Amino acid sequence: MRNKGYFQGWYFKCSNGDKTIAFIPAYHRSKNITSASLQVITDDEVHNIPFQKLRYTTKPLSVKIGDCVFSEEGIALNFQSSGCKLEGQLRFQSLSPIAYDIMGPFALVPFMQCRHSVCSMSHRVDGHITVNDKSFVFDNGIGYIEGDRGYSFPQRYIWTQCCFENGSLMLSVADIPVLDFHFTGIIGVVLLNGREHRIATYLGAKVKRIGENTVTVKQGEYELTAELLNKNAHPLFAPINGDMNRTIHESASCKAHYRFLYKNEVLCDFVSEKASFEFECFDRDTI
Numbered sequence: 001m002r003n004k005g006y007f008q009g010w011y012f013k014c015s016n017g018d019k020t021i022a023f024i025p026a027y028h029r030s031k032n033i034t035s036a037s038l039q040v041i042t043d044d045e046v047h048n049i050p051f052q053k054l055r056y057t058t059k060p061l062s063v064k065i066g067d068c069v070f071s072e073e074g075i076a077l078n079f080q081s082s083g084c085k086l087e088g089q090l091r092f093q094s095l096s097p098i099a100y101d102i103m104g105p106f107a108l109v110p111f112m113q114c115r116h117s118v119c120s121m122s123h124r125v126d127g128h129i130t131v132n133d134k135s136f137v138f139d140n141g142i143g144y145i146e147g148d149r150g151y152s153f154p155q156r157y158i159w160t161q162c163c164f165e166n167g168s169l170m171l172s173v174a175d176i177p178v179l180d181f182h183f184t185g186i187i188g189v190v191l192l193n194g195r196e197h198r199i200a201t202y203l204g205a206k207v208k209r210i211g212e213n214t215v216t217v218k219q220g221e222y223e224l225t226a227e228l229l230n231k232n233a234h235p236l237f238a239p240i241n242g243d244m245n246r247t248i249h250e251s252a253s254c255k256a257h258y259r260f261l262y263k264n265e266v267l268c269d270f271v272s273e274k275a276s277f278e279f280e281c282f283d284r285d286t287i
Contacts, residue, residue: 004152004241005028005030005242006028006150007026007027007029007148007150007242008026008027008056008147008149009024009025009026009148010024010026010119010147011145012024012075012143012145013144013161013276014090014138014142014143015125016136016137016138016141020042020043020274021040021042021252022041022252022276023038023070024037024039024040024236025037025038025054025065027056028243028244035050035051035052035053036050036065037050037051037237038065038068040086041236043232043252043253045234046234047083047131049079049084051065061145066078066079067079068086072119072120072145073091073092074090075089075129076089085131085132085133086130089127090125090126090128090138091125091126091127092123093123093124093126094123095119095123095145096122096123097120098121098189098191098196099198102117102200103115103117106201111179112150113150113151113176114149114150114151114153114174116172116187118145120143121163121169121170122143122191123144123145124141124143125140125143126138126139142168143163144170146170150239151241151242152240153239153240155281157173157174157175157281158172158174158226158278158279159172159174159276159278160172160256160277160278161275162272162276164258167192168189169189169224171186171187171188171215171224172186172187172188173185173217184201184206184207185201186201186206187199187200188205188217190267190268192260192267197262197267199219199222204219204220205217205219206218208223213228213279214227214228215227221263222260222262223260223261223262224258224261225259225260226277227256227257228254228255228279229254229256229257231251231254232252232254233249233251233254234250234251235247236248236249248278248280250276253273253274254275254276255271256271256272256277258272
């Protein structure tokens, strides 16, 4: 992996009413050159801020980049340049970690391109921050935290996340290279009324259908469909061999439809205006 570079990044999403903001602090190494960056995504714009270094701990999670801190307890912003000014603090309460590593037994497989983690499916967010003097006030808002590490993002993948009234969900479907072969990997969690429903390749999950902006996965009697209804995509940087020179497009706050079934009984079926979605390179012919 050292020859292929390395990256590690975290995704902090906060929503309140009609506003959503997400932060991606990341560390990257390519050709023995190390650097760091902070990407900021709002409903209307995106900022990519370069830094020289980043420091972090995992237990408890705390990431310091410049004078900004992102942790399980909240976010503290203190940054100003000619193109971006970040100020303020957010406090997190009542985090919802998942029962065990989202990668399951694949956490032990060497040579994997990217490893995912879920830090909190849902938590309360309070506080006030500004981005270029635009105010974001959170009063009993809702947050989500996840992470990635490895050397490259999958070439083809679908990722979505959404917090809703009685729960939260995330789903990732990706083309996974391991040595000389590829397989379609699925990881997902639906947290519903305090109960965790996990959907994953290592539990027997398979792709039932991929269409234009739609994916359906099935695991035994469970079936989950996620459909992107209205894009609000912004360009983000993603790693290739540790170098952040790939451009992907994320809708951090968009309209999406989710339907979750068990034995053909509808457990939840809703449309959200505050979903997050990435639909990179997959089409109906790739599975």
